[in-house]
Amino acid sequence: MPDMNGDTASDPNPETAGHRLSAGLTIGGRVVVRYRLEEGSDASATDFVGELIARNDDFLIVDTRTERVKLIRADVIAAKDVPPPASRAGRPHERVSADDLEKLMAKGWEPVERGGLGDWILRAAAGFTGRANSVLPVGDASLPLDKAIDFCERWYAERDLPTIFQVHGEPGFDVTSVPVGDALLERGYLAGGGRDDWDRVLVMTGASAAVPPLTIESAPVVADAALSPEWLLAFGEQRPIVPGATEAVLTGSDGQLFLSIRDEESGRIVALARMAIHVGWAGIFGVWVHPEHRRRGLATTLVSAIAMVARENAMPAIYLQVSADNAPGVDFWRSLGFDVHHEYTYLVQPSA
Numbered sequence: 001m002p003d004m005n006g007d008t009a010s011d012p013n014p015e016t017a018g019h020r021l022s023a024g025l026t027i028g029g030r031v032v033v034r035y036r037l038e039e040g041s042d043a044s045a046t047d048f049v050g051e052l053i054a055r056n057d058d059f060l061i062v063d064t065r066t067e068r069v070k071l072i073r074a075d076v077i078a079a080k081d082v083p084p085p086a087s088r089a090g091r092p093h094e095r096v097s098a099d100d101l102e103k104l105m106a107k108g109w110e111p112v113e114r115g116g117l118g119d120w121i122l123r124a125a126a127g128f129t130g131r132a133n134s135v136l137p138v139g140d141a142s143l144p145l146d147k148a149i150d151f152c153e154r155w156y157a158e159r160d161l162p163t164i165f166q167v168h169g170e171p172g173f174d175v176t177s178v179p180v181g182d183a184l185l186e187r188g189y190l191a192g193g194g195r196d197d198w199d200r201v202l203v204m205t206g207a208s209a210a211v212p213p214l215t216i217e218s219a220p221v222v223a224d225a226a227l228s229p230e231w232l233l234a235f236g237e238q239r240p241i242v243p244g245a246t247e248a249v250l251t252g253s254d255g256q257l258f259l260s261i262r263d264e265e266s267g268r269i270v271a272l273a274r275m276a277i278h279v280g281w282a283g284i285f286g287v288w289v290h291p292e293h294r295r296r297g298l299a300t301t302l303v304s305a306i307a308m309v310a311r312e313n314a315m316p317a318i319y320l321q322v323s324a325d326n327a328p329g330v331d332f333w334r335s336l337g338f339d340v341h342h343e344y345t346y347l348v349q350p351s352a
């Protein structure tokens with residue numbers, strides 16, 4: 001398991017301490033940096049909390065709530081990744097904002113190529129999954145809306161991919177109420193692009209502490225940090241894989257585990273899931289059980305195993321995404337205590 005709290009060993013050499021302490025931080029993630037102040041200041045140190053924009057050998061650039069700060073690495077006393085902030089009251093899986101959760105989830109399913117336009121994230125992975133091949137229009141695009149959409153259309157055309165936007169809102173939201181959604185519909189973009197499973201996708205969250213624990217009857221689960229050919233083959237039974245891109249996406253997060261359950265007789269993998277590891281959060285992807293082995297508690301066992309890893313590693317909150325048209329899937333997640341946090345739709349360019 002990767003280091004879950006981001007702490008790094010202390011370095012006795014003050015010249016290099018700031019380097020070591022900030023080496024593992026995630027660009028685009030939320031960080032807290034304890035920073036040495038100049039002599040003569042009222043305090044000896046202060047904390048900066050915000051999004052890590054960039055880092056090089058000499059500096060860290062952090063966007064705090066009020067300003068962009070440039071921190072000299074040699075003056076960094078301690079630094080670590082922290083979970084997204086609370087935007088409302090509730091437990092960790094309830095109080096995160098939809099925007100922050102979307103940005104976090106994008107790190108759980110990294111594309112092969114990640115572009116940026118202001119705060120917007122442009123993702124491409126040779127067409128493997130909507131999430132890894134769509135624009136995440138969160139925050140400020142740094143251009144007027146129409147120009148920003150033009151930019152995205154050119155970016156995808158250069159890659160021979162259709163332009164797809166992943167637009168989110170409250171459960172049941174009206175796409176025209178989101179400015180980018182409204183502008184895309186005006187251009188003829190189609191919600192779902194003709195695919196029922198893309199029309200509405202539910203983002204569900206739950207508490208790792210609320211998931212039922214593994215029991216003595218639970219089938220044995222293997223959790224592997226590496227992606228095995230056998231796991232990939234079983235994953236390919238549920239959705240088309242794109243050789244190269246699929247492996248890159250599945251292994252592209254800062255940390256992930258590949259879980260599987262085998263049939264005792266045949267020895268074949270009959271149930272699998274992928275867990276993405278974040279600071280304070282676990283993400284669940286690709287839960288699948290072979291049709292002949294369903295309703296025997298195998299998927300529950302996988303999620304129980306993920307929740308156990310989450311609890312042991314200070315990850316109180318879990319997220320997942322499930323198509324609203326997958327009624328059995330939604331029922332399954334509800335049976336384990338998960339609830340809808342927000343939802344999104346894919347808006348697909350008309351010519352695609």
Ligand SMILES: CC(C)(COP(=O)(O)OP(=O)(O)OC[C@H]1O[C@@H](n2cnc3c(N)ncnc32)[C@H](O)[C@@H]1OP(=O)(O)O)[C@@H](O)C(=O)NCCC(=O)NCCS
Nearest residue numbers: 287288289294295296297298299300322328329331332335
């Ligand atoms: C959804 C899925 C993973 C469930 O796997 P499973 O091993 O059959 O699930 P479990 O046996 O652990 O079910 C636990 C509970 O979930 C609910 N549930 C599971 N399948 C259900 C279904 N088809 N209809 C209604 N409820 C269902 C039930 O409450 C069930 O408890 P019960 O059997 O005591 O009634 C499986 O059907 C599957 O692989 N589907 C295709 C892929 C998919 O939809 N993945 C999930 C979306 S991300």
